[in-house]
Amino acid sequence: xxxxxxxxxxxxxxxxxxxxxxxxxxxxxxxxxxxxxxxxxxxxxxxxxxxxxxxxxxxxxxxxxxxxxxxxxxxxx
Amino acid sequence: xxxxxxxxxxxxxxxxxxxxxxxxxxxxxxxxxxxxxxxxxxxxxxxxxxxxxxxxxxxxxxxxxxxxxxxxxxxxxxxxxxxxxxxxxxxxxxxxxxxxxxxxxxxxxxxxxxxxxxxxxxxxxxxxxxxxxxxxxxxxxxxx
Numbered sequence: 001x002x003x004x005x006x007x008x009x010x011x012x013x014x015x016x017x018x019x020x021x022x023x024x025x026x027x028x029x030x031x032x033x034x035x036x037x038x039x040x041x042x043x044x045x046x047x048x049x050x051x052x053x054x055x056x057x058x059x060x061x062x063x064x065x066x067x068x069x070x071x072x073x074x075x076x077x
Numbered sequence: 078x079x080x081x082x083x084x085x086x087x088x089x090x091x092x093x094x095x096x097x098x099x100x101x102x103x104x105x106x107x108x109x110x111x112x113x114x115x116x117x118x119x120x121x122x123x124x125x126x127x128x129x130x131x132x133x134x135x136x137x138x139x140x141x142x143x144x145x146x147x148x149x150x151x152x153x154x155x156x157x158x159x160x161x162x163x164x165x166x167x168x169x170x171x172x173x174x175x176x177x178x179x180x181x182x183x184x185x186x187x188x189x190x191x192x193x194x195x196x197x198x199x200x201x202x203x204x205x206x207x208x209x210x211x212x213x214x215x216x217x218x219x220x221x
Contacts, residue, residue: 073217
């Protein structure tokens with residue numbers, strides 16, 4: 001198992017990365033997942049994150065098999 | 078309660094009528110609240126030719142279902158319907174339909190406002206506009 005990190009919209013284009021696989025145990029929190037999966041890119045001030053398709057804070061803990069997503073402010077409707 | 082994403086143009090008023098006829102008991106509702114959002118051909122002073130609407134498959138549907146449940150928990154709704162476009166969109170195409178049914182107008186007005194504000198601020202959709210000079214992501218929604 002592993003942790004899958006997904007990027008969406010402008011963030012995906014900016015990072016040129018849509019999915020990143022973290023080895024199990026590599027990241028204890030969402031913040032660590034960001035650091036590893038983006039090679040230490042600075043965190044955008046308006047960054048949103050989700051774990052298993054629910055909004056979470058940046059310090060949210062991770063477990064094996066989680067799906068993490070990072071994305072910019074939403075603009076639907 | 079129904080939530081649906083569409084990758085093709087849809088006709089919101091026909092959808093509304095069809096859903097109401099099939100799902101809402103005649104005589105039981107006194108108020109239908111409706112919001113239709115439509116693509117403009119201008120944004121922030123620029124002409125917009127087309128738009129691409131990205132979403133997060135799975136989370137977008139889940140979020141819309143969550144707010145539909147929340148809307149019905151907090152006020153006396155009989156039913157609700159959300160249809161939202163994804164993919165390639167042209168000016169004048171409807172983007173979103175939110176409809177609710179209730180016995181009285183207060184819950185209907187209030188639920189439509191609630192659903193649209195939650196959708197605009199939290200549902201994972203992202204708009205990319207095509208202008209004459211190239212493409213750009215819409216950075217944020219205007220306040221309600």
